[in-house]
Amino acid sequence: MNVQQMELTASHPLALPVGVTLDRYIMHRQTAFPYATGELSQLLRDIALAGKIIHREVNRAGLIDLTGGMGVQNIQGESQQKLDMIANIRFSRALKNGGEACAIISEEEEGIIYTGNNHGKYVVAIDPLDGSSNIDVNVSIGTIFSIYRRVTPIGTDPTLDDFLQGGRRQVAAGYILYGSSTIMVYTTGHSVNGFTYDASLGEYILSHPDIHSPANGQIYSCNDGHVEGYETGVQAYLDGCRKKQFTARYIGSLVADFHRNLLKGGIYLYPPTRKAPDGKLRLLYEAFPLAFLAEKAGCLATSGHKAILDIKPTHLHQRTPLYIGAPTMVENLVGMLS
Numbered sequence: 001m002n003v004q005q006m007e008l009t010a011s012h013p014l015a016l017p018v019g020v021t022l023d024r025y026i027m028h029r030q031t032a033f034p035y036a037t038g039e040l041s042q043l044l045r046d047i048a049l050a051g052k053i054i055h056r057e058v059n060r061a062g063l064i065d066l067t068g069g070m071g072v073q074n075i076q077g078e079s080q081q082k083l084d085m086i087a088n089i090r091f092s093r094a095l096k097n098g099g100e101a102c103a104i105i106s107e108e109e110e111g112i113i114y115t116g117n118n119h120g121k122y123v124v125a126i127d128p129l130d131g132s133s134n135i136d137v138n139v140s141i142g143t144i145f146s147i148y149r150r151v152t153p154i155g156t157d158p159t160l161d162d163f164l165q166g167g168r169r170q171v172a173a174g175y176i177l178y179g180s181s182t183i184m185v186y187t188t189g190h191s192v193n194g195f196t197y198d199a200s201l202g203e204y205i206l207s208h209p210d211i212h213s214p215a216n217g218q219i220y221s222c223n224d225g226h227v228e229g230y231e232t233g234v235q236a237y238l239d240g241c242r243k244k245q246f247t248a249r250y251i252g253s254l255v256a257d258f259h260r261n262l263l264k265g266g267i268y269l270y271p272p273t274r275k276a277p278d279g280k281l282r283l284l285y286e287a288f289p290l291a292f293l294a295e296k297a298g299c300l301a302t303s304g305h306k307a308i309l310d311i312k313p314t315h316l317h318q319r320t321p322l323y324i325g326a327p328t329m330v331e332n333l334v335g336m337l338s
């Protein structure tokens with residue numbers, strides 16, 4: 001971003017220039033809403049803090065025996081890695097200590113995690129560590145989060161209803177990507193902004209203000225080894241991508257694949273397969289938050305038959321097929337599905 005762009009960004013009444021810290025940005029945003037009480041701001045800061053701790057753990061994982069499996073499976077029937085567990089504990093602890101969330105759901109735990117803060121106004125759905133298969137091989141992984149205002153009365157025990165409100169009722173959503181650098185990208189339903197973590201300062205710094213994703217792109221991301229199990233419309237779409245000599249990129253960490261495509265223009269596909277007829281990805285803490293953020297950045301997200309954000313959730317660990325990314329690419333794909 002050049003000086004002129006920085007000034008332009010800064011001239012927007014709600015904008016702050018590249019280089020401001022996340023804390024300052026959150027505070028500044030809060031002042032734009034006269035009735036805001038600061039709880040959501042605090043919640044976002046709590047998540048950002050847990051992200052710093054995970055950044056530290058991820059970066060030294062190979063040195064202090066944090067790689068490898070726990071030898072157990074999580075509720076999804078997937079083998080749990082040590083860092084999955086650590087991230088789950090760190091985020092749960094940060095949210096419990098922070099006091100703003102009354103309950104959490106996590107990929108790593110079957111039921112609702114009660115924080116003991118029944119006066120908290122918010123609930124959080126979280127994938128503490130996304131892309132676990134990449135932990136041991138120094139490849140990008142991330143945390144995905146989704147925040148709702150609770151619907152049950154303040155002071156009472158939160159219930160499933162608080163988590164099954166539907167994706168359009170999210171008040172904030174985002175991710176922290178532990179990649180070649182660590183970046184937190186989030187939206188509170190207005191603009192989408194990215195803050196790169198400077199570990200030497202211990203601060204996230206606004207580096208990607210007001211992200212707008214390209215309307216079209218040339219990157220497609222899916223697990224090519226599963227293509228035989230995809231429905232014919234998806235296979236035909238992928239054949240088209242190959243004929244046009246698009247670029248295939250698949251990290252195997254949804255959050256990292258999504259982030260690249262968000263910035264460069266592309267589509268991420270996790271279709272139903274014969275083995276996983278409902279797809280693999282989880283609606284509440286993978287698809288919903290990324291779909292919310294994607295729509296705010298000008299992308300589309302669909303299960304193939306419905307906008308992701310219009311799916312009515314019925315259970316905490318529900319799965320969904322996911323096609324997400326540049327609107328032209330997603331529309332072209334959907335047009336080929338039966």
Ligand code: AHG
Pocket residue numbers: 078107127129130131132133223252253254255280
């Ligand atoms: P998680 O590590 O949270 O279980 O998520 C893994 C997900 C997603 O991040 C990734 O895109 C996908 O699983 C990869 O699945 P395949 O190995 O089937 O391609």
Ligand code: MN
Pocket residue numbers: 127129130131254286
């Ligand atoms: Mn995941």
Ligand code: MN
Pocket residue numbers: 084107127128129130131132
């Ligand atoms: Mn995970």
